[in-house]
Amino acid sequence: MVSKRMRVAANVKRGPYATLTLQGEVIPSHPGQFYMLRGEWGISPLLGRPISILGEDLARSEIRFLVKAVGEGSRLLHALKPGETVQATGPLGNHFPLSGWDPQSPVVLVGGGVGVPPMAYLARRLSENGAGVIFCQGARTKEDLLLLDEIQETGVTPHIATDDGSAGEKGLVTGLLERELEYQPGAVFACGPEAMLRAVARLCRGKVPCYVSLEAAMGCGYGVCLSCVTRVKEAGKVVNQRVCKEGPVFEAEALPWL
Amino acid sequence: MAVNLAVKVGTLLLKNPVMLASGCCGYALEMGEFFDLSLLGGYCLKGLCAGGSEGNPPPRLCETPGGLINSIGLQNIGIEEFLREKAPKLRRVNSVMVANFYGHSVEEYAAAAEKLQAEPCIAALEMNISCPNVKTGGIAFGTDPKLVHEVTAACRKATRKPLWVKLTPNVTDITETARAAEAGGADALSCINTYPAMAIDVEKRAFKINTRSGGLSGPAIKPLAVRAVHLVSKAVKIPVVGIGGISTWADAVEFMLAGAAAVQVGTALFSNPNAPLEILKGMEEYCIRHGFKDVADLVGAARDFERPDCNLPSAVIVTGEKVRK
Numbered sequence: 001m002v003s004k005r006m007r008v009a010a011n012v013k014r015g016p017y018a019t020l021t022l023q024g025e026v027i028p029s030h031p032g033q034f035y036m037l038r039g040e041w042g043i044s045p046l047l048g049r050p051i052s053i054l055g056e057d058l059a060r061s062e063i064r065f066l067v068k069a070v071g072e073g074s075r076l077l078h079a080l081k082p083g084e085t086v087q088a089t090g091p092l093g094n095h096f097p098l099s100g101w102d103p104q105s106p107v108v109l110v111g112g113g114v115g116v117p118p119m120a121y122l123a124r125r126l127s128e129n130g131a132g133v134i135f136c137q138g139a140r141t142k143e144d145l146l147l148l149d150e151i152q153e154t155g156v157t158p159h160i161a162t163d164d165g166s167a168g169e170k171g172l173v174t175g176l177l178e179r180e181l182e183y184q185p186g187a188v189f190a191c192g193p194e195a196m197l198r199a200v201a202r203l204c205r206g207k208v209p210c211y212v213s214l215e216a217a218m219g220c221g222y223g224v225c226l227s228c229v230t231r232v233k234e235a236g237k238v239v240n241q242r243v244c245k246e247g248p249v250f251e252a253e254a255l256p257w258l
Numbered sequence: 259m260a261v262n263l264a265v266k267v268g269t270l271l272l273k274n275p276v277m278l279a280s281g282c283c284g285y286a287l288e289m290g291e292f293f294d295l296s297l298l299g300g301y302c303l304k305g306l307c308a309g310g311s312e313g314n315p316p317p318r319l320c321e322t323p324g325g326l327i328n329s330i331g332l333q334n335i336g337i338e339e340f341l342r343e344k345a346p347k348l349r350r351v352n353s354v355m356v357a358n359f360y361g362h363s364v365e366e367y368a369a370a371a372e373k374l375q376a377e378p379c380i381a382a383l384e385m386n387i388s389c390p391n392v393k394t395g396g397i398a399f400g401t402d403p404k405l406v407h408e409v410t411a412a413c414r415k416a417t418r419k420p421l422w423v424k425l426t427p428n429v430t431d432i433t434e435t436a437r438a439a440e441a442g443g444a445d446a447l448s449c450i451n452t453y454p455a456m457a458i459d460v461e462k463r464a465f466k467i468n469t470r471s472g473g474l475s476g477p478a479i480k481p482l483a484v485r486a487v488h489l490v491s492k493a494v495k496i497p498v499v500g501i502g503g504i505s506t507w508a509d510a511v512e513f514m515l516a517g518a519a520a521v522q523v524g525t526a527l528f529s530n531p532n533a534p535l536e537i538l539k540g541m542e543e544y545c546i547r548h549g550f551k552d553v554a555d556l557v558g559a560a561r562d563f564e565r566p567d568c569n570l571p572s573a574v575i576v577t578g579e580k581v582r583k
Contacts, residue, residue, distance in 0.1 A: 001291055003531045038529050043324040043477045043505075048529050087530055219319050219326065220528040222291075224284035224304075226330045227319035240312055240333060 001222060002027060003036075003089035008080045009062060016069045017146065018078045019054070022088055026063050029053050030098070031122035032191075032213055032249045035090030036221035037065070041076050049073040050218045050244070052118040052191075053091060054147075063088075066117040066146065092221050093248050096122050096211055098129060101186030106132030108185045110177055110200050112139065112192030116146040118213055119191050124154040134180055135159060138173025138196065142166035174199045181207060189213075194258075201252035210252040216243035231257055261545040262552045263538070265299070267497045267519050268420050268445040270382055272299035272354050275514065275553060276538045279501050279524030280305055280358035280384060280424070281330065285344045286351070292531040297538070299520055300354030302448075303340070305386045307360050308370055310336025314391060320457050320466035325478030325503070326525060327455045329391045329469040332360065337373045349379040356422065360386040364412050367399075371416040383419050385410065385444075388426030388451035390473045400426040400451075403438035410442025422499065424448035427486050433493035440494045448499045448522065449487045453479055476525040477503045484516045491517025491558060505533060507540020514553070515560040 006024035020037075031053070038048035054064045069078035080086065096118075101107065107126065111119035116137060126133050135158045139145045142162060151158045159176045160168025169175060177188070177200060184207075190200040191213040204210035219225035223245035232241040233254045241247065252258055263274040280302035283289045295301060313333025320327050335343070337359070348355060357380045361367035367385065374380055387400035387409060399405045410423055423439040425432060427450040436447055452473025457466040483502020491498045500518030504510050505526035513521045526533040545553055 003292055036529075045321050046324060046326055046476050046525070046529060047321060089531060217317060217319055219328070220282075220531075222531065223288045224282060225319070225328070225528055226304075226313065226333050227316070227328065229313070229316060229318070229333070 001090055001092055003087065005085045006063075006088040008082050008084045008086060010082055011078075011080050013078065015143070016078070018067045018069070020065045020067050020077065020080060021062050022065070022086060023060070023062050024088070026056055026058055026061050027091055028058060029056055029063075029091035030095035031125050032095035032118055033091040033093050034221070034248065035063070035065070035088050035092060036218070037077055038073075038087045039076055039080055040085055040087070045073045045076075047073070047219060048087065048089065048221065049077060050092075050221050051077070052114070052213075053121055054117040054150075055121050055124065066114065068114050089221060093244055094246065096189050096213070096249050097187070098125060101209065103131070103186075105184065105186035106134050108134045108136060108177060108180045108188045110136045110138075110173055110188065110190040110192065110196070112137070112173055112196045113144075115190070115192030115196070115213065119189065120147045120150050120154075122189060123151055123156045127154045127156055134185065136161070136173050136176040136180070138162070138176075138192070139167075140164065172199070174203060177203055184208070187211065197252075198258050201255070201258045204252060211249050212252050212255070212258070213248045214243050214250060215248070218244050220244070230255070259546055259549075259551065261542050261550065262554075263542060265520050265554050265557075267499060270354060270420055272520055274299040274538055275520040275541070276510065276534050277301055277354070277356070277499070277520055277522045278527065278534060279522035280356075280386070282524035282527050285340065285348070286355070287344065287347060289527070289531065290351070293535055296352040298353050298534055300356055300381070302356040302358050302384050302522060304334050305332050305358045305360050305389065306334050306337045306340055306370070306374070307332070307362075308337050308366065308373065310334050310339060315468045317467050319472075322455070322457055322474065322478060325474050325476030327457055327467060327472040327474050328452070329467045329472035331391045331469070332389055337370060341373075341377055345377050345379055354381040355379055356382045356384045358384040358386050358424070360389065360392075364409050367409050368412040368416040371413040371421070375417045375419060380419060382422055382445070383413070383417055384422040384424050384448055385413055386424050386451070388424050390426070390428065390452060390454045390471065391469060397426050397428065400435060401429050403434045406435045406438040407442040410439045410444050414443030420445040422446040422448050424451055425490070426451050427482060428454050432486050433489055436490040436494050440496050444496060446497045446499055446519070447490055447494065448501055449490050449518075450483050450502050453482065475503065477505055479503045480509060484512055487513055487518050488516040488560075504537070507537045507544060510537050510541055511544055511556060514556040515558070517558040519554075519557055
């Protein structure tokens with residue numbers, strides 16, 4: 001990991017979402033990893049924001065993120081203009097496993113909200129590795145679906161569930177997952193709201209290895225401030241682990257609170 | 259022009275005045291992934307106690323304008339594990355390592371100091387009597403001059419290493435606790451720890467951090483810290499190490515002009531891990547620009563504001579501050 005100033009090459013907006021492309025020295029990353037991003041906006045907000053990696057292009061020295069304008073920091077990232085600079089620290093954290101299951105079995109990826117970008121990156125990497133990928137995306141409405149083109153581009157067909165039935169199935173993304181579990185996938189990977197992760201973890205318990213990526217308020221993102229700790233089972237005990245360093249990807253079974 | 263960046267803090271020689279502040283740089287190894295720790299004047303480890311601590315439940319942090327409130331609660335791996343697992347990896351770092359430590363009683367403070375005495379790579383000890391986020395220990399010792407004296411004296415007996423005392427600003431008169439620490443045998447004073455603070459989410463009608471109160475750090479507290487450093491440096495003969503919202507070279511220079519012999523960079527590391535090196539470079543350039551051959555000449559060099567053309571009422575200085583007659 002390094003921390004450096006990167007140039008905004010592009011920032012393409014669609015409603016509250018922006019696909020941010022940064023250019024500079026890019027260290028190869030893995031799906032699930034993130035960067036701390038902070039524009040040069042003075043002293044408030046003081047901290048960078050942890051943003052998952054959506055993809056990278058090493059040949060063009062570019063790295064891409066999907067930012068949703070929610071609070072002060074993410075609104076400022078959403079508003080960045082090409083040519084501006086960003087303090088970018090990363091790649092940070094661990095990543096989703098890329099092997100370790102029966103290669104004959106497909107894996108199921110479950111994404112919701114801003115949990116979709118890291119899953120899109122994972123879908124791309126797994127497809128490149130020749131793994132069978134089933135992608136389930138849940139959203140409130142058709143308008144809230146993310147990165148469908150990007151996912152299809154990797155050769156993966158997104159399965160969709162929306163709360164109002166405006167696209168795909170009407171219902172929750174876990175409905176899609178339930179059906180896929182009948183075919184005994186090799187592993188399940190999930191990123192999204194905590195309620196979604198909890199439902200996914202419960203469905204997978206005792207049946208299939210399940211990995212979830214957690215979100216947490218972070219100070220530094222690289223392991224020194226100890227702000228983002230969560231309770232994790234380790235060698236028969238429950239201990240504090242840093243979401244930014246030991247995570248953000250954890251085995252669902254290791255999270256007693258999920 | 260070559261600038262001598264080396265500074266002395268008591269008997270310790272630092273290759274430059276820029277250090278990393280305790281609680282913001284882990285056990286330094288994490289920072290070593292960003293740059294060579296040997297480039298720094300020194301670094302202060304996360305506060306250690308015997309047996310370690312799990313710290314406070316999350317949420318532990320929230321942002322405020324120009325600052326942040328934290329309530330980590332001194333989570334640490336313990337002196338024993340630090341000495342066993344981390345210290346061997348830090349031995350070849352050519353920089354001054356300061357071990358921050360605490361206990362829950364005078365006896366525990368002294369026992370911690372004694373345990374750390376054995377490790378040769380620890381250059382100095384920084385006694386934390388100022389953490390606002392633990393019920394016993396920490397700030398409970400730092401607000402009463404008598405206790406400050408007692409716990410400093412007890413640790414003084416327990417170690418031969420230089421003993422720094424990290425003070426809290428959460429007192430009526432910080433010079434009283436500063437003098438008590440000096441009288442107890444401190445070799446230097448680290449000024450300051452965080453200010454007790456609170457923030458509430460009005461939409462959720464909930465405190466933003468689990469322990470309600472936490473410690474405020476960052477640029478928001480810088481002017482308060484500059485004043486504390488100045489007052490303390492005038493009140494004691496031992497050196498003062500300046501801490502509190504330092505994020506730029508100008509901040510670091512300001513603390514030295516106020517009276518700090520060296521500075522510690524803390525919260526600024528979170529948003530820019532390279533901040534210490536950028537600060538160091540900026541300080542050197544400042545010295546060249548202003549003709550200082552020795553960075554130590556900046557210490558306490560702030561002058562009174564003068565306007566000879568203006569007939570202002572004269573002022574007197576009371577405990578380091580100017581007030582109108």
